Amino acid sequence: MALTKQRKIELVAQYVEQLEQSKGIILINYRGLGVSDTDGLRSEMRSTGNAFYVVKNRLLALALKEVGLSIPQEWLLGPTAVGFCSDEVPPVAKVFVDAAKNLDALQIKGGLIGASVLEPEQVRTIARLPSREVLLAQVLGTINAPASQVVGVVASGIRQIVNVLQAHVDKLEESNGASGAMEQAAEPA
Secondary structure: OOOOHHHHHHHHHHHHHHHHHOOEEEEEEOOOOOHHHHHHHHHHHHHOOOEEEEEOHHHHHHHHHHHOOOOOHHHHOOOEEEEEEOOOHHHHHHHHHHHHHHOOOOEEEEEEEOOEEEOHHHHHHHHOOOOHHHHHHHHHHHHHHHHHHHHHHHHHHHHHHHHHHHHHHHHHHHHHHHHHHHHHHHOOO
C-alpha cells in the first residue's frame, strides 16, 4: 500500500522529532524477522523507555538531513528499523545485541551517538557497558579511594603519636611507682 504525500510528511516529522529528542540511534536490518519477533523488539524497547520504528529509508534520510546528521548510505539499503535512544544508548544497544544472538536474521547496521557514527562492532561494545548506576558507583569508588587512604594515613600517624605518649606515661608511672616504693623502704618505721 503506497503512502500518501501527507503521511510521508507526517512520518518525516515524527522521525525528526525522535532524532531531536534522542541521544543516539541504532539501525538494524530486520529482513527475515517475523511479526512476533518485531513486536517483541518493540515491546523490549518500550520497557527501556525508548522507541522502535520500522522506517522507510528515503524518509529517514530526509529526516536525518533535516536535523543535520548523516550516516553511511549503505545503511539505508534493505529493510531498516531504528531504535531511538531517548536517554542512554547502552540499553538500546543491549536489546539489539541480545536479540541478534537469538535471531539470526537480525543484523546491526550501525548507529549514531550525537553526530558520531558507530560501526556495528562499536554498537556491540557499547552493549557490554555496565549500567549508568554501576558506572557512577565505580567513579565514586575511585574518587573516594584516595580520600580513604589519606584518612588511614593520618589516623595511623595519630595512633603512633598516642602510642608513644602512652608509653611515656606508662614509663613515668612505673618510675614514680618504683621511686615511691624506694622512699617507703628508706623511711624508718
